[in-house]
Amino acid sequence: DQQVKQNSPSLSVQEGRISILNCDYTNSMFDYFLWYKKYPAEGPTFLISISSIKDKNEDGRFTVFLNKSAKHLSLHIVPSQPGDSAVYFCAASEIGNAGNMLTFGGGTRLMVKP
Amino acid sequence: NAGVTQTPKFQVLKTGQSMTLQCAQDMNHEYMSWYRQDPGMGLRLIHYSVGAGITDQGEVPNGYNVSRSTTEDFPLRLLSAAPSQTSVYFCASGTGGPWDGANVLTFGAGSRLTVL
Numbered sequence: 001d002q003q004v005k006q007n008s009p010s011l012s013v014q015e016g017r018i019s020i021l022n023c024d025y026t027n028s029m030f031d032y033f034l035w036y037k038k039y040p041a042e043g044p045t046f047l048i049s050i051s052s053i054k055d056k057n058e059d060g061r062f063t064v065f066l067n068k069s070a071k072h073l074s075l076h077i078v079p080s081q082p083g084d085s086a087v088y089f090c091a092a093s094e095i096g097n098a099g100n101m102l103t104f105g106g107g108t109r110l111m112v113k114p
Numbered sequence: 115n116a117g118v119t120q121t122p123k124f125q126v127l128k129t130g131q132s133m134t135l136q137c138a139q140d141m142n143h144e145y146m147s148w149y150r151q152d153p154g155m156g157l158r159l160i161h162y163s164v165g166a167g168i169t170d171q172g173e174v175p176n177g178y179n180v181s182r183s184t185t186e187d188f189p190l191r192l193l194s195a196a197p198s199q200t201s202v203y204f205c206a207s208g209t210g211g212p213w214d215g216a217n218v219l220t221f222g223a224g225s226r227l228t229v230l
């Protein structure tokens with residue numbers, strides 16, 4: 001049973017508009033959440049993270065929102081750019097547990113159309 | 115600064131063959147791990163290590179062995195390859211520890227393995 005789920009395998013957005021990627025988790029012990037971005041033939045690269053003591057974290061065009069009661073987080077990209085086209089993975093962990101093991105969702109492929 | 119280096123990038127094996135995927139990092143990270151990526155499944159943890167001489171199993175360890183004799187290297191061994199092990203393998207490293215941000219991992223570029 002997947003503990004981290006990304007229910008939308010793909011998302012298509014027009015350039016300049018907002019992209020919203022969603023992620024749900026089931027393990028209430030998770031206290032740290034991350035988003036990774038992956039281009040074809042490359043490894044995932046860290047994008048943005050949020051600790052469970054916060055409900056929002058911003059970094060430029062990227063904002064992550066955390067709703068602990070709903071066990072849901074989302075990544076907002078505003079404005080979306082063609083270079084943002086990639087697969088986005090949501091990941092969760094318990095800080096300091098099992099070597100900081102990350103549990104990943106299945107990924108969402110974002111396509112930003114010019 | 116090379117970060118995390120994986121070799122080979124591509125490999126084709128026959129069922130029953132063995133091989134080793136190499137992983138090296140030059141960031142002096144204590145924590146290293148191996149993930150496999152399969153369509154729709156995201157990345158699943160195979161094995162990890164919190165320091166030289168210490169390894170442990172992840173979510174999908176069967177059919178794989180690891181060792182950690184140095185801080186820099188963390189090879190992944192396939193003992194007897196099976197078609198179910200066809201996947202893309204990623205090595206990742208991090209600082210480890212219980213502090214905020216220590217969970218951020220740096221990934222290698224991946225090794226694509228096909229088992230016929």
